[in-house]
Amino acid sequence: MKLQCREEVLAFTKQLVNIESIVNTDGEKVIAHSLYTLLSSFPYFTNNPTHITLEQTINDDHERHNVLAFVKGTKGTSNRTVILMGHMDTVGIDDFNQLKDLACSPDELMEALKNEDLPASAREHLESGNWLFGRGILDMKSGVASHLYLLKYYSEHPEELDGNLVFLAECDEEDGSHGVLSALKTFKSWKEEHNFDYVAAINADFVSPRFEGDENRYIYKGTVGKLLPSFFITGAETHVGSCFEGLDPNFIAAELTKQINYNPELCNEALGETTVPPVSLKQTDLKPSYTVQTALSAYVYYNFFIHSWSPKEVIVKLKEQATIAFEAALSSFDERYKQFCAISGEPYMSHSWQPRVYIYEEMEQLLIQENGDAYVQHMNEFKENLLLDITLDTRMFAARVVEEAWKWMSDKSPAIILFYSSLYSPRIELSGKTDNEQVLINALDLAVEQVQPEYPHPIVTRNFFPYISDMSFVALSDDEEGIQAVSNNNPGWGTKHFVDYQDIRDINVPVINIGPYGVDAHKKLERMETSFSLEIVPNLTNLVIRELLK
Structure with a gap:
């Protein structure tokens, strides 16, 4: 089954990008409330208001919120549950200089960029009709839009879902990951209350070429770890x-x-x-x-x-x-x-x-x-x-x-x-060592095999997402000795900084990244390719979900 999702994912993308949500600003609070209001308008959540929540982060110097929701499938009685995750915050917009006021308005920004002196590749993308520019459009609001579309689809078709779908739109990914670390508490309470059996998580952060001339579109199993x-x-x-x-x-x-x-x-x-x-x-x-x-x-x-x-x-x-x-x-x-x-x-x-x-x-x-x-x-x-x-x-x-x-x-x-002196984002190695890992790897391979004929560029899987992401906080490959090396050697541990790594162990779900494709994330010319991001990403993700929950 191929989803005809392009226009709806595009609309959600622009709706999210239009809200300036720079990390550590009130914009994070605004976008969370806006997304919560949008989700609350879906008939499924109107009828099941306890299946959606707006939650303030804990142990945080800023007031900001996560949006979490879930759909319970009615096709069968399985408790198998897939997490869809992505972040709502962005980096700043000062680099847009005189175009700062247009940074979050893709159509107006692209019109203004026509009069700018652009690199040849950016000019080509601008004029192609297959790329969208704007702060957060690649990192990673189009990814959140893809998940939002799938959540809406299954809220309208729970009879196609033998299991459950959990949606997380988290804040503060670009700085301290307070969003996902707070969300772990909710995941744990839902696990107990609804008997969710978390079998996989799918992140939707952006992917980019690894070198000039690289035409591959990458899917990542696991993620790099990051220390400071x-x-x-x-x-x-x-x-x-x-x-x-x-x-x-x-x-x-x-x-x-x-x-x-x-x-x-x-x-x-x-x-x-x-x-x-x-x-x-x-x-x-x-x-x-x-x-x-x-x-x-x-x-x-x-x-x-x-x-x-x-x-x-x-x-x-x-x-x-x-x-x-x-x-x-x-x-x-x-x-x-x-x-x-x-x-x-x-x-x-x-x-x-x-x-x-x-x-x-x-x-x-x-x-x-x-x-x-x-x-x-x-x-x-x-x-x-x-x-x-x-x-x-x-x-x-x-x-x-x-x-x-x-x-x-x-x-x-x-x-x-x-x-x-800072947050440790743990590495995650997805090698098939557990049943859930192997099922996820098989589901991903099958999805890529089915979708590849419909897309002209190679879709390639790799083992480690190469950028810092909140994927790091849903599973843990380190043993206790490794984690103690972090806590024992961080002078601010327990006062300025603390992470409850046991929360991660309690969820410990294999994770992959299927996200929008583009270039120049965190830069003025941030942009994403629409055909892959708005069509291939939702369909790939959907095929993985169906294979995991069949």
Whole structure:
């Protein structure tokens, strides 16, 4: 059965895109209420009002909501349940510059873009009639629209469904994933109340070419994991006029970035696929203002993708890399100091600095051993007071905690402290190791086989969705030791930041991604191809649902 869905999915897409829903703004609240109102107007939910809910996120600094709904099939008595998930929030629109007011109005934006100086490929897409431009149209409101269409279809045809369909439109995917983490609580309560047997989840985040000229349209089984390893670096302060009497922490930070950034040794291969290497997302010193003293400390953090490594393995590898960088920095410093002495005639005075790298957990244990309850009580009070500073995100909060802990170290010689300062998005490996995984893989393969003849470009399955997504929070491939490496080494854990990973284990459902195809997500020329996104995606998803619930 082929769904004639293009026009309805297109209408839903534009309706969602028209609502500016930038993450961490009131727009997230607006779009959730709008979507809830739309769903509530469907006859099925008018007759079954308890099957839809608008829920505010928990433990969140912002007021925002998820929209959740479910349709119970009447074809049989199966409790097998498929989750359809996607996020409503988008990144900002400042990059649209003078077209900012049109960023969420696809038709008007495309008309205005005709007068812009565009790259050749964007110009071709604009004039083709088969692409739509606009903020969120690719990432990922057209994906939500596809799921919305399927929810509406089965609400009108529950007799075709032998099992249940759960719909989640979550907020805050682009920042802290408060949406999906809150939704897990609802999934669990529905599981108990309605006896739902969750067998699969289908996400609808965007897919793009992997390289220039790539014509494949990708479907992903499982997803990449994402960590934010962070480094607090101390040096030896000195006046800049006597620079070789001290050690600039920025110098060590630069060597660390040279060692870690783009390093292929830190790519993680699994199932024949390899992550991109780490890259720096922030590098700064922590001086509050200008002085002619070198900085006391510096702070850097890096994006780090994983396919099979655990957070514990990553922290061990990065301690080794930090040690290598520290040694290189000290060697380079000494070499340059000797060269300076040779040309200036000043005497060379050796320093006793040695590479010192601590994992946060190691430093914490050392300080507790040395200072006991006094240290623990002080740090607890410090963190509680620090929570009052709402300008600090989780990353800077963690840095300030480490900075404060460092003050208690008896040996203040230069050191690197390694920790995690943000949300861990777990990796998900879908290999067929369980019955549910194998059934999902088989259903996907069959769906692609049936749809491929109707579409001119290859539809190709891969093992790891390559971008950060909320897919990470419906299943867990890590063992308890791996998760403890996250909680034990995040200085903000339990105060500024906390994730109940047991909620994920309680759902633990295999997940795939069937999403809209396009290019330039998060950019001014964000756009999606309509034929794949509005027709192929809903039909592929529908075939997988039917195969899973037959």
